[in-house]
Amino acid sequence: MLETVVGFINSILWETVLIYGLVGAGIYFSFRLGLIQVSYLGHAFGLLKISRQGSADGLSSFQVFCTSMAARVGAGNMAGVAVAISTGGPGAIFWMWLIAFLGMATSMVESTLAQVFKTKDSEGQFRGGPAYYMTKGLGQRWMGILFSLSLILAFGLVFTAVQANTISGAVTNVFAFDALYVGIAISIATGFVIIGGLRKVAQVSEIIVPVMAVLYLALALVVVVLNVEKLPQVFSLIINSAFGWQEAASGGVAYAVAQAMKAGIARGLFSNEAGMGSAANVAASATPNPNHPASQGFVQMIGVFVDTLVICTATAAIILLAGDVSSSGDGIVLTITALESHVGSWGGFFIAGSIVLFCFTSIIANYSYAETNILFLANNNTAYLTPFKLAVVGMIMFGSLSKIDIVWALADASMGIMALINLIALVLLSGLAVAVIKDYQVQHKAGQVPKFVAKDFPQLKGKIEKGIWGE
DSSP states (O other): OHHHHHEEEHHHHHIIIHHHHHHHHHHHHHHHTHHHHTTHHHHHHHHTTTTOOOOSSSSSSHHHHHHHHHHSSSSSIIIIHHHHHHHOOOTTTHHHHHHHHHHHHHHHHHHHHHHHEEOOTTTTTOOOSHHHIIIIIIIIHHHHHHHHHHHIIIIIIHHHHHHHHHHHHHHHHHHHOHHHHHHHHHHHHHHHHHTHHHHHHHHHHHHHHHHHHHHHHHHHHHHHHTTOOOOGHHHHHHHHHTTGGGGGGOOOOOHHHHHHHHHHHHHHHHOOTTTSSSHHHTTTBOOOSSSSHHHHHHHHHHIIIIIIIIIIIIHHHHHHTTTTTGGGGHHHHHHHHHHHHHTTTTHHHHHHHHHHHHHHHHHHHHHHHHHHHHHHHHOGGGHHHHHHHHHHHHHHHHHHHSSSHHHHHHHHHHHHHHHHHHHHHHHHOOOHHHHHHHHHHHHHTTOOOOOOOOGGGGGTTSSSSSTOOOO
């Protein structure tokens, strides 16, 4: 019964509504911002280099970047890419690339808005995100409540189970450990971190994320170098499969393209989260440098680029350069089998270790997203956080012991509902977001250090919290 209901919801969301919605929003924002993901890509990387200093009120932009990357880089980058290829064919990778490129502009908009409407919690820490810009920017608290509930379900609970499921699958497959004990170990480690709240999550992410990303990319580069002569063939396979050209002779073009698009967009969004509104929750927690909302938008835009166009592509290269391994399993098992075919049995140990780090940091970062939304619903009453932390631990155990199919299906459904609500808000607030971003660009082009002056935006009068932006 559960599988039937979830399947019906996913068929509506992922076969029509969100494919058009996400692609359409990405195109709209890309052109309204003058393809900012191209023209300001270098500037965005430059901001990341100077963004390590936070404040008593907020995290540094680099800490926020690492926390959002901790959430992004996880099951979607290893197991998710494998799922996309096994269900949609190699062409799914092209659609992952496209949704990431367009999603960079969408991420820029949602993170900028999160900064504009951020507030302070009872401990003086910056908080914000879609629930806040829906409430303050649109005056529609009911939308904020609906979004928060969806995010808590998706990221706080379901996605936590997905990440735990992936860790359990990798560790039990490689080391033959009992899944029960794997779940217990993940639960203890998670509890140790989340008991310290958002700042503890950020501190741990800042240490682990850069190391794990560099190591994984280094190994992927080795695989590419060892198989460099196959790269043209693999790239051709991706393009031909994406547009159904290799199926043209058999008359299955439309079906093949539809399957590739569905798998690529769904797995791409799950991985980079652009448009979902998830990363915007932690984006609001930063003290940006320069002190302008768009500054953090640029930093978060880089997160989408690195997640999908770099790390997911690395996983795709490992799998596709291994040849025909599609019958070797799905999810993380396929990724492990592919890497072992390149470097030997130790590749499985490397993937298992990477999965533990990638997915563990995703779990704690996902918790931080949910924490912000619980405080939104509870009007900063922290009493509700303890029972939620216990629920997170419970979902870790559930995910560690469950079938992957229903877990992935639940993740798709909850993510889709959340993304739909956020996309509506982004379109309604797009005029303001574009104005704020262009304000940054004008100052930057004039050789000034951009600074946000709220009174220059009369549409914000009475909508932002006093003291946040000098009001």
